[in-house]
Structures are given as structure tokens and as C-alpha cells.
Amino acid sequence: MTKIALVTGANKGIGYETAKQLAEQNIKVLLGARNETEGKKAETALRDLSLDVTYVKLDISNSADIENVKNYIENEYGALDILINNAAVFLDSAWFGNNVETVPLQTLRDTFDINYFGTVELTQALLPLIKKSESGRIVNISSVSGSFGVHLDETHWLYQLKPYAYSASKTALNQFTVFLANALKETNIKVNAANPGWVQTSIGSDQAPLTPEEGAKTGVALALLDEHGPTGTFSQSGEILPW
Numbered sequence: 001m002t003k004i005a006l007v008t009g010a011n012k013g014i015g016y017e018t019a020k021q022l023a024e025q026n027i028k029v030l031l032g033a034r035n036e037t038e039g040k041k042a043e044t045a046l047r048d049l050s051l052d053v054t055y056v057k058l059d060i061s062n063s064a065d066i067e068n069v070k071n072y073i074e075n076e077y078g079a080l081d082i083l084i085n086n087a088a089v090f091l092d093s094a095w096f097g098n099n100v101e102t103v104p105l106q107t108l109r110d111t112f113d114i115n116y117f118g119t120v121e122l123t124q125a126l127l128p129l130i131k132k133s134e135s136g137r138i139v140n141i142s143s144v145s146g147s148f149g150v151h152l153d154e155t156h157w158l159y160q161l162k163p164y165a166y167s168a169s170k171t172a173l174n175q176f177t178v179f180l181a182n183a184l185k186e187t188n189i190k191v192n193a194a195n196p197g198w199v200q201t202s203i204g205s206d207q208a209p210l211t212p213e214e215g216a217k218t219g220v221a222l223a224l225l226d227e228h229g230p231t232g233t234f235s236q237s238g239e240i241l242p243w
């Protein structure tokens with residue numbers, strides 16, 4: 001039976017490439033995007049490659065969109081096999097330095113609304129449909145920016161980069177990964193967090209060494225884990241990262 005996947009923020013960057021690579025595995029991919037024009041553009045581009053994708057309007061910070069997408073998947077497919085929580089924003093004023101003393105609370109709230117609360121709300125809404133899959137997979141696209149281990153390691157290249165709102169939202173997402181994996185450990189569902197690496201996108205900038213195609217690979221591999229694969233992990237290219 002054809003598997004069904006939903007990728008959030010699939011109109012560009014790592015999300016678009018993730019959708020492409022999953023569809024290339026003959027998975028039916030729902031392309032979530034908050035902007036209809038951009039979402040449809042991505043849908044057209046991937047259909048031009050003969051890939052089976054369908055755009056769904058999904059602003060993950062909008063409860064009505066979440067409800068509509070849940071109802072759509074339930075009515076059309078009855079279950080969801082793969083959820084890729086990819087959509088996120090970077091709203092801190094810079095990557096460099098540590099802005100924890102001055103970052104406006106509104107920046108923290110706006111960042112958490114999408115990167116954390118939107119992701120949690122969407123996942124909770126879709127869980128009943130993922131539980132109906134024979135092998136549900138939830139992949140949270142996180143970041144080493146959210147890792148305590150990295151931020152405590154003075155030798156790590158990311159140590160000097162402490163944008164607080166973005167990093168804290170990814171730390172919260174990592175905790176969600178651990179708790180959800182624990183809650184679902186007696187089921188067939190696996191929940192893992194992926195670090196894509198530093199990737200050439202709006203968030204990663206054009207200075208980044210990895211292409212979006214390369215950046216999508218960790219999340220795709222976690223989405224395709226077989227029943228022996230791990231749950232409750234944080235990794236990049238198969239290498240476990242510190243929480």
C-alpha cells in the first residue's frame with residue numbers, strides 16, 4: 001500500500017527537498033505550506049518530475065489550518081504514515097553572539113508559536129491518524145543550536161553562535177521528541193529528531209556548506225526507518241548528537 005507523508009514548510013529549502021526525496025520513494029507526499037502561491041508552485045515543480053504530491057494549506061501556527069489538514073487526511077487516506085515537522089522560523093537579529101539578555105519577549109513568543117507550539121499542536125492533532133498507520137514515523141527537524149551538549153562545549157564550532165529564541169525553541173522541540181518517543185514506546189511509532197547540518201537556505205544563508213538536497217537526507221532516513229530502527233534519538237547522518 002502506498003505510504004502517506006506530510007511535510008510542513010515544504011515550499012522551499014530542506015522541506016521541499018525532503019518532500020522530493022520521499023516522493024521519489026513512491027510515497028504520496030502532502031506538501032504543507034502557509035503561502036498558497038508558494039505551495040502550489042512547489043506542487044507544480046514536483047509534479048513536473050512525475051512525483052505524486054499534493055499541496056495542503058498549512059500554517060502550523062493556525063489551529064483552523066491544522067484541523068482542516070487533519071480532516072482532509074482522515075477523509076482521503078484514513079491514516080498518516082510519516083510526519084516531518086520541518087517548518088520553522090529564525091527571528092533573532094543575528095546568528096553570532098549571545099542575545100539572551102536583550103532578545104525581545106515578542107521575538108521569543110513569535111519563535112515559540114511556530115517552532116514549538118505549532119509543531120506540538122499539529123503533532124497532537126495528527127497522532128490519532130499516525131496511530132492508525134502500521135509503522136508511523138515522526139521526524140522533528142531540530143538543530144544543534146538546541147543542544148545543551150553543544151552550548152556547553154567551548155571547542156564546538158557552534159559555541160559562539162547563541163541566538164537565544166531559535167535555540168531555546170529547538171531545545172523545547174528536542175524535549176518534545178524525548179517525551180513523545182517515551183509515551184509511544186509500546187507502539188509501532190518512532191519519534192526522532194534530525195539535525196540537517198548547516199544548509200544553504202533562508203535560515204542557513206548562502207554561506208552554508210551543504211545543499212538542501214544533502215540537508216534533507218537525515219530526516220528522510222529517519223522517516224524510512226524499519227521496525228528495528230531507534231526511537232527517541234537526535235542525530236545527523238546516522239551519528240548520535242548530544243541533547
Ligand SMILES: NC(=O)c1ccc[n+]([C@@H]2O[C@H](COP(=O)([O-])OP(=O)(O)OC[C@H]3O[C@@H](n4cnc5c(N)ncnc54)[C@H](OP(=O)(O)O)[C@@H]3O)[C@@H](O)[C@H]2O)c1
Binds near residue numbers: 033089143201
Ligand atoms: N538551514 C540550516 O542550516 C538549518 C540547520 C539546522 C536546522 N534547520 C532546520 O531545518 C528546517 C527547515 O529550514 P530551512 O533551513 O529549509 O529554512 P527555510 O528555507 O527558511 O524553510 C523554512 C520553511 O518553514 C516554513 N514556515 C515558517 N513558518 C511556518 C508556519 N507558521 N507554518 C508553515 N510553514 C512555515 C517556511 O515557509 P515560508 O516560505 O512561507 O516562510 C519555509 O517553507 C527548520 O526546522 C530549521 O530550523 C536548518
